[in-house]
Amino acid sequence: MDALPREAHSYAMELRQVGRAVDRPLISVVDDDESVRESLPDLLGEFGFAARTFSSPEEFLASDCVDRTRCLILDVAMPGMSGPELQRELKLRRREIPIVFITAQREETVRPQVLEQGAIECLFKPFSDTALLDALNAALRVH
Amino acid sequence: MSGYGKSTNDVPLEGSIPTGTAPLESILCTEELQRRPSRPPDYEKENRALVKLVSALADSPGTIFQTLAETIQDITQCDSAGLSLLTKDGKKPHVEGQRFYWPAICGMWNPHVGGGTPRNFGPCGDVLDQNRTLLFTHFERRYPYLMPVSPTAEECLLVPFYVDGKAVGTIWGIMHSERRKFDAEDDRVMASLGKFASSAYQSWMHIEDLEIQVAKREKAEAEVRDLASGLEAKIRRLVEANVVGIVMWNLEGTITGANEAFLHTVQYDREDLAAGRVRWKDLTPPEWSDRDERAIGQLKATGIFQPFEKEFFRKDGGRVPILLGGALFEGSGNEGVAFVLDLTEQKRQESARVYSEERYRVVVETASDAVVNVDDKGSIVFANPATATIFGYDPAELAGKPLTLLMPEYMRELHQTGFKRYLATGRRHMNWQGTELTALRKNGEEFPVEVSFGEITRDGHKTFTGFLRDISKRKQAEQALRRSEAFLAEAQHLSHTGSFSWRVATGEITWSEQLYRIYELENSVPVTLDLIRTRVHPEDLTLYERMVEEARIGASDFEWQYRLLMPDHSIKYMHALARPTRDQDGQLEYIAAVQDVTARRLAEEARDKARSELTHVARVTTLGTLTASIAHELNQPLSGIVTNASTCLRMLAADPPNVDGARETARRTIRDANRASEMITRLRALFSKKSAVIQSMDLNEAIREVIALSLSELQKNRVILRPELAHDLPLVTGDRVQLQQVILNLLRNASDAMSTIDDRPRDLLIRTEPEDNDRVRLSVSDVGIGFEPQAADKLFEAFYTTKNEGMGIGLSVSRSIVEHHHGRLWATPNNGPGVTFSFSIPCRPEGLTSDGTRAGRIPSVSDAA
Ligand SMILES: Nc1ncnc2c1ncn2[C@@H]1O[C@H](COP(=O)(O)OP(=O)(O)O)[C@@H](O)[C@H]1O
Numbered sequence A: 001m002d003a004l005p006r007e008a009h010s011y012a013m014e015l016r017q018v019g020r021a022v023d024r025p026l027i028s029v030v031d032d033d034e035s036v037r038e039s040l041p042d043l044l045g046e047f048g049f050a051a052r053t054f055s056s057p058e059e060f061l062a063s064d065c066v067d068r069t070r071c072l073i074l075d076v077a078m079p080g081m082s083g084p085e086l087q088r089e090l091k092l093r094r095r096e097i098p099i100v101f102i103t104a105q106r107e108e109t110v111r112p113q114v115l116e117q118g119a120i121e122c123l124f125k126p127f128s129d130t131a132l133l134d135a136l137n138a139a140l141r142v143h
Numbered sequence B: 001m002s003g004y005g006k007s008t009n010d011v012p013l014e015g016s017i018p019t020g021t022a023p024l025e026s027i028l029c030t031e032e033l034q035r036r037p038s039r040p041p042d043y044e045k046e047n048r049a050l051v052k053l054v055s056a057l058a059d060s061p062g063t064i065f066q067t068l069a070e071t072i073q074d075i076t077q078c079d080s081a082g083l084s085l086l087t088k089d090g091k092k093p094h095v096e097g098q099r100f101y102w103p104a105i106c107g108m109w110n111p112h113v114g115g116g117t118p119r120n121f122g123p124c125g126d127v128l129d130q131n132r133t134l135l136f137t138h139f140e141r142r143y144p145y146l147m148p149v150s151p152t153a154e155e156c157l158l159v160p161f162y163v164d165g166k167a168v169g170t171i172w173g174i175m176h177s178e179r180r181k182f183d184a185e186d187d188r189v190m191a192s193l194g195k196f197a198s199s200a201y202q203s204w205m206h207i208e209d210l211e212i213q214v215a216k217r218e219k220a221e222a223e224v225r226d227l228a229s230g231l232e233a234k235i236r237r238l239v240e241a242n243v244v245g246i247v248m249w250n251l252e253g254t255i256t257g258a259n260e261a262f263l264h265t266v267q268y269d270r271e272d273l274a275a276g277r278v279r280w281k282d283l284t285p286p287e288w289s290d291r292d293e294r295a296i297g298q299l300k301a302t303g304i305f306q307p308f309e310k311e312f313f314r315k316d317g318g319r320v321p322i323l324l325g326g327a328l329f330e331g332s333g334n335e336g337v338a339f340v341l342d343l344t345e346q347k348r349q350e351s352a353r354v355y356s357e358e359r360y361r362v363v364v365e366t367a368s369d370a371v372v373n374v375d376d377k378g379s380i381v382f383a384n385p386a387t388a389t390i391f392g393y394d395p396a397e398l399a400g401k402p403l404t405l406l407m408p409e410y411m412r413e414l415h416q417t418g419f420k421r422y423l424a425t426g427r428r429h430m431n432w433q434g435t436e437l438t439a440l441r442k443n444g445e446e447f448p449v450e451v452s453f454g455e456i457t458r459d460g461h462k463t464f465t466g467f468l469r470d471i472s473k474r475k476q477a478e479q480a481l482r483r484s485e486a487f488l489a490e491a492q493h494l495s496h497t498g499s500f501s502w503r504v505a506t507g508e509i510t511w512s513e514q515l516y517r518i519y520e521l522e523n524s525v526p527v528t529l530d531l532i533r534t535r536v537h538p539e540d541l542t543l544y545e546r547m548v549e550e551a552r553i554g555a556s557d558f559e560w561q562y563r564l565l566m567p568d569h570s571i572k573y574m575h576a577l578a579r580p581t582r583d584q585d586g587q588l589e590y591i592a593a594v595q596d597v598t599a600r601r602l603a604e605e606a607r608d609k610a611r612s613e614l615t616h617v618a619r620v621t622t623l624g625t626l627t628a629s630i631a632h633e634l635n636q637p638l639s640g641i642v643t644n645a646s647t648c649l650r651m652l653a654a655d656p657p658n659v660d661g662a663r664e665t666a667r668r669t670i671r672d673a674n675r676a677s678e679m680i681t682r683l684r685a686l687f688s689k690k691s692a693v694i695q696s697m698d699l700n701e702a703i704r705e706v707i708a709l710s711l712s713e714l715q716k717n718r719v720i721l722r723p724e725l726a727h728d729l730p731l732v733t734g735d736r737v738q739l740q741q742v743i744l745n746l747l748r749n750a751s752d753a754m755s756t757i758d759d760r761p762r763d764l765l766i767r768t769e770p771e772d773n774d775r776v777r778l779s780v781s782d783v784g785i786g787f788e789p790q791a792a793d794k795l796f797e798a799f800y801t802t803k804n805e806g807m808g809i810g811l812s813v814s815r816s817i818v819e820h821h822h823g824r825l826w827a828t829p830n831n832g833p834g835v836t837f838s839f840s841i842p843c844r845p846e847g848l849t850s851d852g853t854r855a856g857r858i859p860s861v862s863d864a865a
C-alpha cells in the first residue's frame, strides 16, 4: 500500500469504504457537536461498522437512513428536537432502532429515563472506545 | 399787676348769695363733654400754640396772660376766652372779700377785662371747690351779677390751675350761642393749657419779685453815689497808673480827657483827642446805644452807673470789648468820669474756656460711657445721662450718693479701704486706666465694666472723674468668638480635618492644632516644608515635591491625596484641598484643609474587599447554576479527544497501519485538547478570586465565550438565542471576567424569566452597538414575564429576588461592576412582552485602576477651566 502512488492509495481507501458500506451494519450518529460527528465515524470504521452522521434529529428523520440504521448513537441535548424526543418519535413511527445515548451532561435523571424508554445504553461523554463497542454489540445482538 | 386793674364794666366787686337762685346742678352739664361727638385732636396746632406761648413767656412775660387768652380762643374756637386769678390778699378762701379778677380776656368779652367774680359765689369758686373742670350753661341763672355781662354765656368751660398744689385761678372759654358746643377734645386741650397757665403765672410772679429787687438795688446805689465824691482822689491815681482806661466825658458825647491806657484801647492818639475827634457817642456801635441810654438814665437818677460790658469802635473800625463804669462829677449834671477796661484778653480766655467747657459738656452728655464725678468723700457729685442708660439711675438721683452704690455688695468694702488708703498714702489699689470690674445696675443686675479714673485737685480737695464703659456686649462677643473658635477646633477634631496656611514668599506656615495632632508633632515645633517632608510616605515624596513646586508657580486650586509614614510605621491617608489667596500685601498665600482619611480609606478598602468577595460569590453562584452547562462544554471536547485518541491507536495497530487516518485523528485530538484547555482557562478565570484585571478587550468576543458556556443550559431551557453583535464595535478597557459575569447574569435572568412561557418562542436577543461619545452598549431582551413597574428600582437591590432558588445578588453586583466601569445598567420593559436589560460603558473609563485609587493628584475644578 505504501508503494502505491498517492492517487491510487486514496482510490483503494474509497473502495474499502464502499465495500464495507455494502456489507457492514450501518450505525447512524446524531449529534449537534461537530467534533463528535468528526471523530466517531473513524472509530466506528475501525470497529468494522459503516457510519452516517447527522447534526440534528430532524436531519436524520428526513434522510433515507432511518430504515437502514442498525443502531443509533444519539446525543441527548440538542437545539430543536432533543435525543429523547427523537426516541419517542421513532417509537411513534414504529421504527424500533436500538439506541445508544451519549451525553455530555452528567444529569442522572436522563439516563434512567431513556433506559426506561428502551435505550440500549446511555454513555457519558467522554466515553472509552470499549464502552462504546460493548454498547453497539449489545444493540446489534438485540436484533 | 396794676396794669390789669382797669375795669370797664359795672360788675359788682362784692358778691353775696341771694336766696332762691337756681341750684348749681341746674347750670352744670360737665358730663355732656364725654357724650358729645368729639372733633379730632389737632396736635400740630396745639404744639404750635404751645411753642408760641413759651416764647411769649420768655420774650414778653408782661403780656403772657393776654397771649394765653388768645391761644385758648384760637385752639377751642370759642367766642370769648380768658383767665381768672385769685387775689393774693392773704385772706382764706370762702372768706368774703377774696375774689377772682380777670387780667386778660379776648373775644366778645374783651371789654370786661379787669372785672371778676366773688370767690365764694361764682363759677370760678365752684371749679376750685370741686377741684375739676366744669362746664356751665347759662350760669347767669344762678349768678345774677353775671346777667349784665353781655353777651350771655350759652356755655362756659372752666379749668382750674395750681401752683405748688395751691389753686390760683382758672382759664376759661365761652360760647355765646349754640354755634358750637364744647367737647371732650376741648376738655383735653384746656387741661393742657391749664398746666401752662400755671407756669405762666409763676414766671409772672417772678417778674413782680424782680421789680421789687430792682427797687431795692436802686436804693443801695443811691447810697454808693454818696460815697462817689470821696472816690475822686482814687480815680485820679487810677488815671495815672494807666492800668485801666480813664476818660472824662460829657453827656453831649465828647471825651474831654483820657489816659494812655484808654487811647491805647481804642487806638486813637493825643492829637485826635485834642482835636475833639474822640467822641464816646461815635465810639459806640449802634446796637449799644440803647444800653448807653439806660446807663445815662441811671446816671441821671443816681449820679452813677453800674459797670457794664459793651463795645467801642477802635480807630481802625474794629471793635474792642470793654467794661465801662462811671459817675457824674459831684455837683455836675453833665460831666463825669468813667473807667474803661479792655476785655479783649479776658473775652478771648473766656470764650476759650466756654468753648472747652462746652466741648467737655457735650462730650460728657453725649458720651455713651457713664461719666461719674466723685468728691474726696467718695460721694457722687455729678453723673451724665449715659449713667441712666447704663446703671438705670436718674443722674439727679445719684447726686450725693456714695459711689459704692454702683458696685456689687462684695466690692464695696474693698473699694472703700482702697479709696481711703489712696487719699492717705497716694497708693492706688487698682490700675486707673481700663480696669475691668463688675458693676451693679439699679435693678440688681451685675455686669462687667471697664473703668478709667482721673483726678483733679481743687482748693486742696481731690475730685475724681470716672468713665465706666458697659462691656457686657463686648464680653458676650468675646465669649461667642472664643466659643466659635473652640467649636471650630472641636469640629476639626471630630472630622479629623486640620487646616494650614502657607505664605509662599516667606515660607511661613501656620498649622491648626488638629494638624499637629494628625502629623503627631509637638505644637511648639515651627512647621517647615522640610519637616512635613519627613512624614510623607517615601513612595509619595515625588508627588509631594511636584505639588509644592506647582503650588509655588501657579496660583490655582489644588486637591491631592498622599500618605504619611508615621514613626511607628503606620500609614495615614491624607486628602488635602488648597486654595490660593492674596494677603494684604498681595503675596500668594494658600489656605488648605487637610483631612485624615485613614479611617475612611480603611473602611473603603474593607468595603471594596467585601464587594469583590460578594462579586466572587455572585459569580460562583451563577456559575454554579451553570455547572451542567459547563460540564457539557468541557465534556464535549474531552469526548472528541478520547474518541480521536482511541481511533488513532486502533488505526496504528491495524495491519497495515492506517497512518494517514491516525495522523488525521491525532491532529483532531490536539485541536480538541486546545479547545478544552482554553475552556478550562476561561472557567478558571471566572471561578478565580483574582482581583480585577483591567485590559483592553473585545466585548463581542467576551460575549461569545459566555454564550458558549451557557448554550447548553439555554438549549435545555428551550431558549432561542439570537446574537446581534456589531462588527464595528470598538475595544473597551475593562475587567473582562467581571463584564462576562454581568452578561452571564443577564442571560441567566432572561432565561429564567422565560421558563414559564409556552405560548410563544423563548426568544432571547443579545445585541451590542457602538454609541456616541466613545461608548458601547450591550442589551439583552427577553420575552419573559417581565416585572411590575414598582419593582423596577428594587431589582437592583441586593437580595431582592422573586425566585425560589434565587439569591438576589446578581443584578446588584452587576450594577456595581458596571458602575465601577463608569457605566450605567438599567432595565426597560419592552413594547411587547418581556424586558430589556442594557448597560452602556465608556470605552476608556478615566481613572479606572486595577486596585483602587492610589496617591495622586485629583483633577480639580480649576484644572478644567
Ligand atoms: N429579565 C428579567 N425579567 C423579569 N424579571 C427579572 C429579570 N431579570 C431579573 N428580574 C427580577 O429581578 C430579580 C433579581 O435578579 P437578580 O439580582 O439577578 O437575582 P436572582 O436572579 O437571584 O433572583 C429577580 O428575582 C427577578 O424578579
Ligand SMILES: [Mg+2]
Binding pocket: B745, B748, B749, B810, B811
Ligand atoms: Mg439572577
